[in-house]
Amino acid sequence: MPQLSNSLHVRDVASLVHPQTNLRKHVESGPRIFTRGEGIHVYDDAGKKYLEAAAGLWCASLGFGNERLAKVAYNQMRDIGYYHIYRHASHGPAIELAEKLLEIAPVPMSKVVFQCSGSEANDTAVKLVWYYWNAVGKPQKKKIIARMASYHGSTCASVSLTGKPEMHADFNLPFPNFLHTEFPHYYRFAAEGETEEQYSARMAAALEQLILKEGPETIAAFWAEPVMGAGGAVLPPAGYFKRIQDVLRKYDILFVADEVICGFGRTGNMWGSQTFDMQPDMISCAKALSAGLIPISALLINERVFQAMLTESDRQGSFAHGYTYAGHPVAAAVALETLKIYDELGIVDHVRRMEKPFLAGLHSLRDHPLVGSAEGIGLIGGIEIVQDKASRKPFPAEQQIPTKIDAKIRERGVILRLIGNRLAFSPPLIIDEAQIGDMFDRIGDALREFR
Ligand SMILES: Cc1ncc(COP(=O)(O)O)c(C=O)c1O
Structure with missing residues (x-):
């Protein structure tokens, strides 16, 4: 039995699995x-x-406690602490939050889909990518390209996007149809004398080669974080997203921006997409959406994607997707207030x-x-x-x-x-x-x- 300093530690070692933790070391040394x-x-x-x-896990944008957000959560729990948004039911906090997100979106967006975590937001986006191409009659477009060393979450689909082999090993992942292109880390991988622009051109050429090798008619979407967080806080080299987006447009590939870290001010604009001139079809966001104080995530989708969802909803009888806690009123109320605080603080x-x-x-x-x-x-x-x-x-x-x-x-x-x-x-x-x-x-x- 490990020597631990107090009973709380002993309980922890006996009861709790800590994510992204060396479990053996944890059992020996405790938390x-x-x-x-x-x-x-x-x-x-x-x-x-x-x-x-580190703001915890890149999320506690307003610090580690907040009286005003606590009161909003308390009041919302008293007014109506739970209601779902299935089968035409709805509630004020979810509607208002969706409207606010569309108002501040970096590119025209049409609708918001809610979940509880960044992983789930990316997971939903993966489903919607496939749904989209099925709806528009191109079911062969199934493959999704993300980058090596990227991080998009831990659920089965979002970790398949993730370009970290240690997160796949022995989990029987990634799923088929998830591909990974170059990790655009200029400092580490640029050739001697290569400028950032030249390096970006090489990254875009590598993406294009992968697309051509796989068959452009099979490539459904490309995923990217504006700044790669868990890859080491790595900035895109100059010209990177311009060149990447040229390739995506050439082959009619949907672009999903993972703004889970960069959304809500982190890069000096409300969105990383603004900082790096990205025009995504979908945006996943979480973390600072609620200042990290309550779980909530959002996926913003453009009209192109929504029109396809309408087609599928007609075909299937409904949009057959959802989470019990999607748009949870307490989380949505806290997120809405967080966005108000951001406005007030500038x-x-x-x-x-x-x-x-x-x-x-x-x-x-x-x-x-x-x-x-x-x-x-x-x-x-x-x-x-x-x-x-x-x-x-x-x-x-x-x-x-x-x-x-x-x-x-x-x-x-x-x-x-x-x-x-x-x-x-x-x-x-x-x-x-x-x-x-x-x-x-x-x-x-x-x-x-x-x-
Ligand atoms: C860029 C990015 N996407 C997705 C996620 C997954 O979010 P969550 O841990 O809320 O599932 C993270 C988490 O750190 C992230 O950094």
Whole structure:
């Protein structure tokens, strides 16, 4: 039996499976329990305070507690705490939230489909891609292309989109018909002397080759995050989405933007699609939609997709899809209020103001001998730890240098997200300039121990 410090830990080890966790290590060493949140900080059960610079899982945009949203949830639970939206039933919070999302959508969108998580939003989108091509009489268009190292969720279909082999291994996934094209990571994979534009052209050519190899008549959709989050907070190289979208248009391929991380201000616009000039047919979003405080996700679909859904609904007798908690009134009310708070705070302008000190702090880390690259946009960014800057060579995995750096940064009271050799930043959007300074001071102190 592991030696654990208190009874809460013992109960946890006995009862709870933690996602994305080494289960053996967890059984041996137990969890770190977080007990309280206050603004952008969280406290563990030993009372240690952390600046949570990952916003939990890229989601706690307004920090780790919110009185106003708590009251909205409370009131909604008292008024009508549950009702579904099946078979023509509906309710105010879901309708109002859908209207608001269509109003702020980055490109003309026609309807909103609700779920509870980012994975489910992408899952719904996969179904609608297939539904669409069946409705318009091209059932052979079944294959979906996403990128290697992308992350789109953990459900069977969304993890099939995901380009992380460790998430497929021994789960008998991905499903057939899910393909993966190049991971557009300029710093890591650009050839000597290749410009970003040239690299983007190469990425688009690789996509086109894959489409031609598979047969364009079989390719249904392409999926992309504006900034790749769980791939390491990797920005698209200059010109990337312009060239990719040219290819998609050429072969009549639907484009789904996964805005689960980038939606709602993260990149300095309301949507990552605006930052990178993307014109998707569908947009999945979640996380900051409700400031991460209650589960809800939305899939925005354009009129082209909706017209096909009407055809199928006529053909089948109904749109035979749904979740008990889709558009849940409490979650929808909280999301609606979250969007009001963003308006009142001018969250997009705030992120643009904070981008300058954030990027200045991030770029200052490039002076460190082990930081090979440091780049970001808005309030998202990543650094890559290397053994040798000139060759961009990483440390041998068994030395676990990035893990040790991450642990030191935590010791200094900052939580980042460790992804392979990269450390990702996505602080709550309400972070201010003094807090950004504090964050980089602490990270700088931790990094100095690795010179
Ligand atoms: C880009 C992206 N899409 C989808 C998801 C899945 O969202 P969820 O964990 O809510 O299912 C995530 C989660 O981190 C994500 O980062």
